[in-house]
Amino acid sequence: MLTKRIIPCLDVRNGRVVKGVNFEGLRDVDDPVTLARFYNDSGADELVFYDITASFEGRPLFADALKRVAAEVFIPLTVGGSINTLDDFDRVLKCGADKVSVNTAAVHRPELITEVSNEFGSQACVLAIDARRNAQGGWNVFTKGGRVDEGIDAVEWAARGERLGAGEILLTSMDTDGVQTGFDCALTRAVSRATKIPVIASGGGGTPEHFIEVLTEGEADAALAASIFHYGTYTVDQLKEQLEKAGIPVRSEEHTSELQSHSFI
Numbered sequence: 001m002l003t004k005r006i007i008p009c010l011d012v013r014n015g016r017v018v019k020g021v022n023f024e025g026l027r028d029v030d031d032p033v034t035l036a037r038f039y040n041d042s043g044a045d046e047l048v049f050y051d052i053t054a055s056f057e058g059r060p061l062f063a064d065a066l067k068r069v070a071a072e073v074f075i076p077l078t079v080g081g082s083i084n085t086l087d088d089f090d091r092v093l094k095c096g097a098d099k100v101s102v103n104t105a106a107v108h109r110p111e112l113i114t115e116v117s118n119e120f121g122s123q124a125c126v127l128a129i130d131a132r133r134n135a136q137g138g139w140n141v142f143t144k145g146g147r148v149d150e151g152i153d154a155v156e157w158a159a160r161g162e163r164l165g166a167g168e169i170l171l172t173s174m175d176t177d178g179v180q181t182g183f184d185c186a187l188t189r190a191v192s193r194a195t196k197i198p199v200i201a202s203g204g205g206g207t208p209e210h211f212i213e214v215l216t217e218g219e220a221d222a223a224l225a226a227s228i229f230h231y232g233t234y235t236v237d238q239l240k241e242q243l244e245k246a247g248i249p250v251r252s253e254e255h256t257s258e259l260q261s262h263s264f265i
Helices: 032-041 063-070 086-094 104-108 111-120 154-164 185-194 208-216 236-245 253-260
Strands: 005-013 016-021 024-030 047-051 077-080 099-102 125-133 139-143 148-153 168-173 199-202 222-225
Touching: 005 032, 005 199, 005 236, 016 032, 024 032, 032 047, 032 063, 047 063, 063 077, 063 086, 077 125, 086 099, 086 111, 099 104, 099 111, 104 111, 104 139, 111 125, 111 154, 125 154, 125 185, 139 154, 148 154, 154 168, 154 185, 168 185, 185 199, 185 208, 208 222, 208 236
Parallel strands: 005 047, 005 222, 047 077, 077 099, 099 125, 125 168, 168 199, 199 222
Antiparallel strands: 005 016, 016 024, 125 139, 139 148
């Protein structure tokens, strides 16, 4: 079995890390540079930086905050927020990102995924999907930071995104986001089985058991979380210890240090 990745997420608004529940009720947490430095030094395999209101507000991602975060981390950094064009991808990569996440723009113009894959390589293109369960028992894709229901089946969209050239899927369940009662394993499993590229599960992690479940029964390749780490419930290293005890292979501290000694872009 391949090693599973643990990825903290920085949701940034107005230059500060925030966290809410079900994409609402955002509360201030900390400075992104301080948290980035902490996660870089505490066993995180990767880090995700999202400018969560850029797309809805129709403005470019805050490059200054991104540059300051990128200067503090030596693990792969995925960045998202108002990524609409090849120029946006190029600008974010030059600011220090290793991978770029696209959501709203890809839904509205799917060929952007192919353009990015051809220009920068599929490994640089992460398709972010915010999904919420519908009345029929499936999941719909939401855009604009979870504000707009596009009426698109999330599992079908994931499979199409892979065909278009996405190298990875960051899958967030809006139903479980921030509640810390467990990931939506049914959603994650459905997307994992519909695709062959890595799937990162996001939304709902509150205990080691939740991570164990989504990485096994949910068939996720990685798990992303914020609250459990931001508020000190567990450190990444503590979580990895529990995963190892459950027989789930994770990257060791030594392997993470080796990753930090290399440049990714």
